[in-house]
Amino acid sequence: MRSIPNTPNLKSFLGSSSKWDYPFYKKLTKTDLGRKGADGRKSKQSGPLINSRFKDYMPQFPESDLKSASFSIDLNLELWVGNVFWGQLNSKFRCETRGLKRSPEYRITTNIKDWLSEAEIGDWLIVQKNLANDQFLRLVILPNDTIETGNRNAHDLKNYNPITPEGLQAAKDQRQQLQNYPFRAKTYNNKVTITTTSNARSKDFAMAVNNQYNYKCALCGEGLCSPAGSNTEVEAAHIIPVASNGPDDVRNGLTLCRKHHWAFDRGMWGLTDALTVTVPASVQAIPQNDSLTAFDGKKFTSQKIRAFNHI
Known part of the structure; x- marks a missing residue:
């Protein structure tokens, strides 16, 4: 048996x-x-x-x-x-x-x-x-x-359908509507009706952010790509986390390689209001983090980031 x-x-x-x-x-x-x-x-x-x-x-x-x-x-x-x-x-x-x-x-x-x-x-x-x-x-x-x-x-699964092309297009349309209004550090803009699933919005957000950064890490400029299909290493990160009402708005997004996304989510580095990279002293004190410490003080010049003025 x-x-x-x-x-x-x-x-x-x-x-x-x-x-x-x-x-x-x-x-x-x-x-x-x-x-x-x-x-x-x-x-x-x-x-x-x-x-x-x-x-x-x-x-x-x-x-x-x-x-x-x-x-x-x-x-x-x-x-x-x-x-x-x-x-x-x-x-x-x-x-x-x-x-x-x-x-x-x-x-x-x-x-x-x-x-x-x-x-x-x-x-x-x-x-x-x-x-x-x-x-x-x-x-x-x-x-x-x-x-x-x-x-x-x-x-x-009842009420939990996978993403369809129509659902993804609807999420894209709603995201583009958000660009017509000032950035808001909340999940939904009350002038834009949200009818799509969170999965469709997340997928559309990732596609839009990664395309904006040309599939390269905003911190180190790298990003591996597999020859199998369209499989890339980079990931879209929310500057203001979803848990803190960060919206799926490209102005709230950064493309990061996996290790720098991992470090970003754990507070091992961040950005000041002046878009300068900051690495805490406690992180810099660990020798394994020397490659991350090297970015301390780096100035982000991207005009794509809008979230920091609203945190």
């Missing part, structure tokens, strides 16, 4: 975070797994089928591709079985129309056969998209008795 490791708490492990969007999930069929069904016949296809209802939650194909018989998008997958990390690999999100003779069929394929061998027909597949990179997905296999859904074989 197989033994899938203890399943994660869905709310904490699969819920929205600063890294992952809300999930959707579906029951795995013999077609998804390339297995024999009750009739003894083996499916000729394999790879999880993505219901048309959920295709807007997945990476989007260029409009020009939609006229082709077959096309695909490169994926990077983080794979789990229960709450145990299984591995990370490259795969593809493929669309097949069989020579444009039928409606498009969407599947995650390539390099996942060994991972899928851990599943049984009827198990659940959880799909989550990385908030910073649409082509980076987390996939989790859970036992078939983990989720109570009645007769529904595929759905999302």
Whole structure:
């Protein structure tokens, strides 16, 4: 008898975070797994089928591709079985129309056969998209008795839908509206109606801030980029933290590499009202922080930062 490791708490492990969007999930069929069904016949296809209802939650194909018989998008997958990390690999999100003779069929394929061998027909597949990179997905296999859904074989979390292109566009429109008003150190400007999800606003904020700084760290000027998809190292940081009512406004954003973002969030460096970098003496006293200490006194000349006059 197989033994899938203890399943994660869905709310904490699969819920929205600063890294992952809300999930959707579906029951795995013999077609998804390339297995024999009750009739003894083996499916000729394999790879999880993505219901048309959920295709807007997945990476989007260029409009020009939609006229082709077959096309695909490169994926990077983080794979789990229960709450145990299984591995990370490259795969593809493929669309097949069989020579444009039928409606498009969407599947995650390539390099996942060994991972899928851990599943049984009827198990659940959880799909989550990385908030910073649409082509980076987390996939989790859970036992078939983990989720109570009645007769529904595929759905999302009620009231917690993943981001769609329409939702992201709405967040962008609302962010652009904010630029027409003076900066306010509060979560919402009362002249702009906020109707989008926090995930959509966070993703749009990160895209806008990183684009503004050309995907380079505002402190050190560096920023690594992977050749796999559009995966970059830099992250968008809130100058006034969200916990202190800092808004998802580009004027409240800095692009930082991961180590300097980590240090910024822990108060190891900051900016004065004159936009000068300050590194506390207690931080400078630690030899491992010499590379950070070197930035003490650096003057930020960027006109993009507007939050400091309002703290």
